[in-house]
Amino acid sequence: MSIIASTAQHFLSTFVGTIRDVLPIVIIMFGFQLAVLRRPVANWRKVLAGFVLVIFGLSFFLMGLELALFPLGESMAMQLTAPSFLFDSDETVPLHIDWTEYYWVYLFAAAIGFSTTIAEPSLIAVAIKASQVSGGTIKVNGLRIAVALGVAMGIALGSYRIVAGDPLHYYILVGYVVVVVQTYFAPKMIVPLAYDSGGVTTSTVTVPIVTALGLGLASTVPGRNPMLDGFGLIAFASLFPMITVMGYAQLSVWKGQQASKGDSQDAL
Template identity: 25%
Template sequence: MTRLKEKINEALSSVLPITLIVLLLSATITPMPLGTILLFLAGAVLLIIGMGLFSLGADMAMQPVGEGIGKTIVSFQKPIYRIVITFLIGAFVTIAEPDLTVLAHQVPAIPDMTLILTVAAGVGLFLVVALLRIRWQIDLKYLLIGFYALIFLLVCFSMDSFVAVAFDSGGVTTGPITVPFLMAMGTGMASLSRSQEEEDNFGMVALCSIGPIMAVLLLGIVYHPQDAAYTPFAIIEAETTQDIVRAFVVELPAYAKEVSLALLPIVVFFLAFQLFCRRFSRKHMIRICVGALYTFAGLVLFLTGVNIGFMPAGSFIGQALASLSWNWVLIPAGMIMGFFIVRAEPAVHVLNRQVEEITSGTIPRKAVLYSLCIGVSLSLGIAMTRILTGIHILYFIIPGYVLALVLSFFVPGVFTGIAFDSGGVASGPLTATFLLPMAMGACEAVGGNILTDAFGIVAMVAMTPLLTIQLLGLLMSVRNRRMQTERDDLPDVIVEFEEEEDE
């Protein structure tokens, strides 16, 4: 109970800032209907409880299972076993991601199952690439350069309106189920690698985010869809407290079913894995089962809260701000929300915890978190600027990725891995259920093209942390070199005295 209390307190500190911002806006320049604000507050409560349960469940179940499977796969003698099992894991975990089903429903030009299976195959293939990278000690930045060059080549042959869909898919498929499992799996694989380098623990999510982008671009080229438009979100409206209670009571079982179906492939795969490999003891199995229940309950509450409570509030705020005569306020308001809302993404806490554990605190958790917050804040500023001006997303995406890849040659490899992993981590359920409806509401209010101007916000959220976290690495490298230079200039007696003091 103590650990659960700690997790809920952590979730409270993450969700409270964005809740206060929404309440402040509602009390001043964007007064909300009472039903919408009550839906939001109820959603915030579910969000806090759900995040606490999910975080505890990820520690107890997702992390040890992923790490254990990663270690077992690397220990297989026959390469074909490693490749086949890794591919199947990537595909199963991706099919289990709820956000992928949402994406498939929003692209009516391509059959849902065709899109889901193709994206799952793409993630499975790039999970194999991630395994081979660790096994053969391939530098992550060279793989990223090659694959992103191929992506931008495919963009040249894709429909203009399909590009935002493709880049958004890279963010939504690395969600709350996929990220903890894949990151732990990468840690397990890296623990048995020959080099034992810190950067081997990162880059798994980064590479798996590439697969969906390429898959959707290829599907767009093959299918030649006449209409790449998204199906609009269904925004729940409530006028009375009875409507609010009914909304949550009706939708909670639906999300419970969705999460059950999402987790089922992982559970089946894990049970088959345990049956053949006997990796975990009975005591560990009991702990994992309890953790899986926490994960299930947490995800159900979290997804219910963000979809029912946060989506109407985001849509209303975007529309209200953009309708003002001084609608430029949409840009700073979006930046402030972006800074705080990323703290409420469940996978962000998983990444920060892994960074601190693997680097033994040499890369502070808070430094990574604030770099991530600044990156998402910049992405929201750019996204809202696009809505007001109609600038095409490629004018930001191409220079952003080019600069991020150039920076990878000037920072330690571990920062490149963390940065590109963070892109998939930051663009989670809250981005899809609060920031995207906010962008759509704003775009509708200014009479813009929702498909080309509002969509792509997930892609922007996934891109800017690549820059800010690598800039953090650059600053830390410069500081460390300066400290080392000053230390080298000291007399040997003083250096020996300082070393004795450190001991």
């Protein structure tokens, strides 16, 4: 009974906090609709029901993150970096553990980055809108996979940075140099979408798990500071999707050019 009571109390506090967070959005939207546009809200019953569903859905989702995803991600990071997992029981644990010993961490980081991005609601919404606006030229699943691959690469590289203890700004500077060069050569229609794709990855599903992974790694790897080394993975999750989405567009253009060349040669 105590578990049910504590869970109900947790949900109530989360629910009240969600209402407090959503209320400014409601006030601004309805205020502009009624005071600036001076028009009634169309289908206001459906709109009101939608806001109620949003509040309940966000409350359950945030509660699930706090109770399951966040602690599980941190626990997995700690278990994967524990000396008892990295070395056999009869081996002596060295004072300095080489970065290659943490290969399971890199694999887990890539897998969790890919899976959380595929499940990211904001990315699904952006991919659907991009497909509609482009008339189907941009495929929904193609964009989602390209972004997810970028996040997987970024989180894996960011995990290596934490293990190796390298300065964060070196990686970010090099990454943005690559982005600037790609921006010059990539198809112009894909550049704004690629930049937005980096932002939609830092949303409700990805951020808690990736943050937990970074803090868990920095807390377990010897010589790392959770405050200095634990954060920064989100920057990798934002940066690398820009690279992969523009690379996906460049690859599509190249394949189209190769196909047109083959058709021209067949015609001759």
